[in-house]
Amino acid sequence: MDVTFKKKKEMMEGEVALKSRDLDESPEGFKGEIEDCTLEDKFITISPECVRCNLCVEECPVDAIEDSKLSKPARILDNCVKCEICAQTCPVSCIHVIESTSHVGADEVTYKLKDQKVPHRKLRMVKISVDPDKCDSCANCVKFCPTGAISVPEGDIAQIDKEACVGCGACANVCPEGSIELVRELGPVIKTKNLFVDQDTCVQCQVCEENCPVDAIKLDDENVVLDQEKCILCEVCSTKCPVGALKLEMM
Incomplete structure (x- = not known):
């Protein structure tokens, strides 16, 4: 699934101004201005085709999926770390990893959504x-x-x-x-990414250790030590590292 849609930039600026007034954070006559920029992100979602097996719930290593019920599918929660294990596990491919790109130009905002291909476990x-x-x-x-x-x-x-x-x-x-x-x-989770550690760039701040959701990374004698068995290749340490010493890359 590849989707592209656009929105007039002035409409978004108007929405920013309205939201600011609702929050009582801006003076009367305030006009929101949005600078040109490009933002990339990724999110995981579960479609209504969910068969209520709850395999994703059982396999999620950080308890970031709400159980499905007869009346509703399972739901990804805010504490999701984007490890993609749920998408690999879903037997009917109803869990989607979506790559999003938002580009703010001179006159309009362009949104692009791309369904990332994910291998499936046996x-x-x-x-x-x-x-x-x-x-x-x-x-x-x-x-x-x-x-x-x-x-x-x-x-x-x-x-x-x-x-x-x-x-x-x-x-x-x-x-x-x-x-x-x-x-x-x-079957086992299929490895699709690698986590690279640049020991020379690391400043021993311990942010990675403090934020790892599965305790897979430690600072030992000024070196970052990664437990490959525990690591779920999520995006937490690489996105939080303040100096870019940790990089998560697709294989």
């Missing part, structure tokens, strides 16, 4: 079964199964086509009686 069903004593034939599992592997014949319990099942776990998650038992295999 996922397969090992074993799945339905407890006939618990299943109440509500068919919630049928509604959310992404491959149509489940049916509920009238007057019978849920039936699962094991050849079609991918092991996402949506059925087990939405079953109100807990009647579905699943064993699945989930």
Whole structure:
């Protein structure tokens, strides 16, 4: 998905002026002026196609995803560190990593959104079964199964086509009686980035150590030591380093 849309610069300046007045932070007659600039960012979002499996919730290393419910999909929270593990894990590719570029020119503001390609981890069903004593034939599992592997014949319990099942776990998650038992295999996170440390540039400020969400980086004898097993290749240390000694680059 690549999307580009534009907005008149004077409209944005007017919105800035209105917002400032709402906050009582500007004198009467204030006119917002926006200088020409280009800003790049990245954000992660979950589309309505979410099948409620909650695999992303289980795999998020910083608890930055709100559980999905029958009535609503999972939701990315403000403490997301953009490690992209959720996007790699989603069995139906409904979690999108969006690269955004905003350019303010002389007369207009241009926004560009690009859906970043993310590899997917291996996922397969090992074993799945339905407890006939618990299943109440509500068919919630049928509604959310992404491959149509489940049916509920009238007057019978849920039936699962094991050849079609991918092991996402949506059925087990939405079953109100807990009647579905699943064993699945989930492969390792696929490395798509490298974190480079410039020891000569580092000023030993410890900002990286203090802000790492998984305690993967330490300052030891004036050197930055990175625990490769713990590191989730998020954007926290590289964006917070005041001297650019840490750089996160795509492979």
